[in-house]
Amino acid sequence: MTIETMNIREMCDAFDVTPRTLRFYEAKELLFPTREGQKRLFSKRDRARLKLILRGKRFGFSLEEIRQLLDLYHMDDGQEAQLSKTYETAERHLADMEAQKAELEEAIGELKQQMAWGAAKLAELGQRKNDAA
Amino acid sequence: MTIETMNIREMCDAFDVTPRTLRFYEAKELLFPTREGQKRLFSKRDRARLKLILRGKRFGFSLEEIRQLLDLYHMDDGQEAQLSKTYETAERHLADMEAQKAELEEAIGELKQQMAWGAAKLAELGQRKNDAA
């Protein structure tokens, strides 16, 4: 059942992070590896969370923001206590992400425009070289 | 022509940043305000750059990465020297941004799914309340 739990090195290889990072995330209560003796064992749930953590980071969320989001993904039927509060957090994050998507699309458009300008300039320079030859 | 140049306070109000931030960006050569005596005057170009800086930050780029991108946006016909190098930088950034967009769309999809689950749970809880009454 090496498929069910992974040690720290396997995690590092799988997600391209350092051991320090995983221990840091555990300290910050983003991951909850169990122990086999003294060694950490990361469950499938930990791997799902780590994937979300790394994704959140790429979107510019802080680890603390990510920690709150993780609650939504990993709430099971037992603890519906603060579900509606968590739901509201998620709503805000969704709004953030959709706004970010819209802005990203705009930025991509603008960058493409600039690159078209740059490409034209480069073509012009290449032409001048040919003229000189 | 207060429309052409803005002082530091007007900039702060317009972009919701602190004076410290603007001075910091100047020190990092992201902005190039001129001086009227000792005071900074921010041009239209500075404002365009600041807009791009803040956008870049929201997408998780570092100030240093942003600084390199700014070169593309503000290269004029005079200095075509390193144009092709800058163009390559831009290509990488464009690829990054499109990858980010794809991932963001996936993440939005997943978050919506989770929220649907959460909404169902909430409805269920509300129903139980009614049953009890």
Add this chain to the structure above:
DNA sequence: AGCAAAGCTGACGTTTACGTAAACGGAACG
């Protein structure tokens, strides 16, 4: 002239997200 507000320049402090080094424990191998 006087004085407060706005800006400026250092310079040190702070938070986030880890990196890095020291010192120790278990296991695996020749």
Add this chain to the structure above:
DNA sequence: CGTTCCGTTTACGTAAACGTCAGCTTTGCT
């Protein structure tokens, strides 16, 4: 049985991106 990896803890270090505070001009009122 020594040593060589892994992995662990504890602790200090660091880069980025500002915050904050002190002390000094400059400017705008009154």
